[in-house]
Amino acid sequence: MTKEGQLTINSTIQLNKISVTPFLKHVIVSSIFPVIILFVWEFLSRIGVFESYQLPAPSAVLLKAVSLYQSGELLPHILATFMRVLIGFGIGTTVAITLSILVGFWPLLEKLIDPTIQALRQIPSLAWVPLFILWMGIGETSKVTMIAVGVFFPVYLNVLSGIVTIDRKWLEVGKVFGLSTCHQITKIILPAVFPAFFTGIRTGLGLGFMFVVAAELMGASEGLGYLLVLGQNTLQPDTILVSIILFAIIGKVTDGSLKLIEQRLLHWQDTEIRGTGK
Amino acid sequence: MSLTVEQLTRTFNDVTAIQAIDLTIHEGEIICLLGKSGCGKSTLLRTLSGLDLAYEGTVSFQDTPLTGVRDEIGIVFQEPRLLPWLNVLENIRFGLKQPNQATIKRVDRFINYVGLTGKAHLYPKALSGGMSQRAAIARALVCDPEVLLLDEPFSALDHFTKLELQDLLLKIQGKYNTTMVMVTHDIDEALYLADRIVVLSSQPGTIQDIIEIDSPRPRTRTSRDLQQVKQKILTTLHI
Structure with a gap:
């Protein structure tokens, strides 16, 4: 059991080092722009710049x-x-x-x-x-x-x-x-x-x-x-x-x-x- | 005698590339075909390989006319031509008809022999020019050819790699007594390797001179004797 547990931990760490970190980084960087757009859109809809029957929030x-x-x-x-x-x-x-x-x-x-x-x-x-x-x-x-x-x-x-x-x-x-x-x-x-x-x-x-x-x-x-x-x-x-x-x-x-x-x-x-x- | 060419002529659209070539290549011999570019050296080599059959005259291998490519005749091209979707090991195995235990061992041995130990699982994109050409040589050798044809195999390599691979060829020839026919435009290379240098003239390519080099191997690249022969070849080629 302990051995298996250790193995899993080890491989997760390795996985993190090799692929997950750059992948996460990529996901975060590429989401910045759309997230900003979404917030601006939501904000402008709430203050009534966009009519909800044309562009809902x-x-x-x-x-x-x-x-x-x-x-x-x-x-x-x-x-x-x-x-x-x-x-x-x-x-x-x-x-x-x-x-x-x-x-x-x-x-x-x-x-x-x-x-x-x-x-x-x-x-x-x-x-x-x-x-x-x-x-x-x-x-x-x-x-x-x-x-x-x-x-x-x-x-x-x-x-x-x-x-x-x-x-x-x-x-x-x-x-x-x-x-x-x-x-x-x-x-x-x-x-x-x-x-x-x-x-x-x-x-x-x-x-x-x-x-x-x-x-x-x-x-x-x-x-x-x-x-x-x-x-x-x-x-x-x-x-x-x-x-x-x-x-x-x-x-x-x-x-x-x-x-x-x-x-x-x-x-x-x-x-x-x-x-x-x- | 292993390869014989009699009155060989090859024309491409009315342009004669090589004309009336007579040449007998003996077993275990290293022949270098030397000449300026466009003199038909590669054309001659392609007819010897059985890849090009549209010639006049006769080409025979062990007293039978050559009617196509043969397992006994291996060829190494100017570019390594490794298949990019196969790794080094698979590329070297490529020519084997029925891979069995013995041939697989042979592949391993040749990987080490040509100096690619530890590189078996790399793909061609990760190889340097020299390593690729080593793999190409191994791919030809694994099929145990009696004759190895080499079409300017080292002309795209840097000088030091070239010298190393020339020594590799001599090592192979010493061990397997492989007959080698090599096209080159490098006089020093021909002087270092060849038993006989066949000097071809240009357009149409005809044999201008055959020079026997009997100095024993390993040769000293800068020896006085070889330099004298070099001068003679340069004069023959009008340079």
């Missing part, structure tokens, strides 16, 4: 969030939005990866379909909305399709550029050691494309959230986008702000998770990570 927004949560409305909205992004992101990413691999390794296909994709890319993805609604109605299908289209392009473009810009010198190393085509792909091409892949899916995820808002604004009966419309129609800016802030939090958490996975998998990259001093 942070405390009022927080209370609204708590009441929405307690009434059991909030979680289904969050879940609905999250699932739409997840499914659309999944479909868009899968199609993008498949196509970019085919196009990247098959020159004929590149000549055949890449110009078309490059042309379609020029269409602002939101311009598809009316057509999708006409085709698929205002249901889940059109929403998920829209998100998938938004996610598709950044993933496709990044993975493809990752594939076509692989250093010939690395491929030659594979050739020198007599690697089979299969091993060339798994041992050299895939790891080499990984950085571009992560750039692609992180951009894609960001766009996914942008498109879920657009999709839900068009017409939805649940979701954070629906909360935005609801707040507008019922003159409740606090509801709108709750939704906006939740979008920020969910976006940050999902991107942060991807970034964490990226850093774990791509620790070998010779790049300086900003802000960590490494």
Whole structure:
């Protein structure tokens, strides 16, 4: 028991020394600015500079969030939005990866379909909305399709550029050691494309959230986008702000998770990570 | 005899890089290919490696024509070309077809042999140029090649590291009797290492002179004999 206890204490201390202190420092430093803004906002709201029907105080927004949560409305909205992004992101990413691999390794296909994709890319993805609604109605299908289209392009473009810009010198190393085509792909091409892949899916995820808002604004009966419309129609800016802030939090958490996975998998990259001093 | 080249010509888009090269490389020999830049030294080395097959003439290894890369022929490039997502150990193991206990031991031995003890778990981004090139040499040696081709392997390194790695090559050659063909533009390097120096002329690259150096190793880099040979090479190259 004592030994175990000591071990725990030791490791906590080490943990503190290595990671927690700089992390806390980072959190504190980066919170200074938003905390000041919140206090100023609260103060100005209380003395009546902002009208509460236009910009409610942070405390009022927080209370609204708590009441929405307690009434059991909030979680289904969050879940609905999250699932739409997840499914659309999944479909868009899968199609993008498949196509970019085919196009990247098959020159004929590149000549055949890449110009078309490059042309379609020029269409602002939101311009598809009316057509999708006409085709698929205002249901889940059109929403998920829209998100998938938004996610598709950044993933496709990044993975493809990752594939076509692989250093010939690395491929030659594979050739020198007599690697089979299969091993060339798994041992050299895939790891080499990984950085571009992560750039692609992180951009894609960001766009996914942008498109879920657009999709839900068009017409939805649940979701954070629906909360935005609801707040507008019922003159409740606090509801709108709750939704906006939740979008920020969910976006940050999902991107942060991807970034964490990226850093774990791509620790070998010779790049300086900003802000960590490494 | 291990590697033979007969009437080797290689052209790139109507520009002849090397022309009518005849050369026989004997087992256990160190050959240095010397010449100005653009004289086709690297082109010649690439055809010997089996990486470049679009040549005219014949290249044969142990009396059979070379039809592609072979396990018996290892190559070390000018840049170390370590794969950045693998650590030193994994990079050195990279060329092994079926890693088993014996080959894993071999990897460990070579890590120590090339002077990378304790660095096995570092990633290429943490290595200096010299350490990277040591790892690249180990990666080629682990596959137990009979011939080691080296394409200006030390030209990007500082002078002292270069001298150390030249001695490493001699140590390897002494121990494993590896045949070595090295492209270089450093006359002193060629004089220190080579049994024969093949001097190539420029555009198109043809063999201008083959100089045998019979002074015993280890050689003194500043010896009078070697300096005389150096003068001869400089004259051959019109410098």
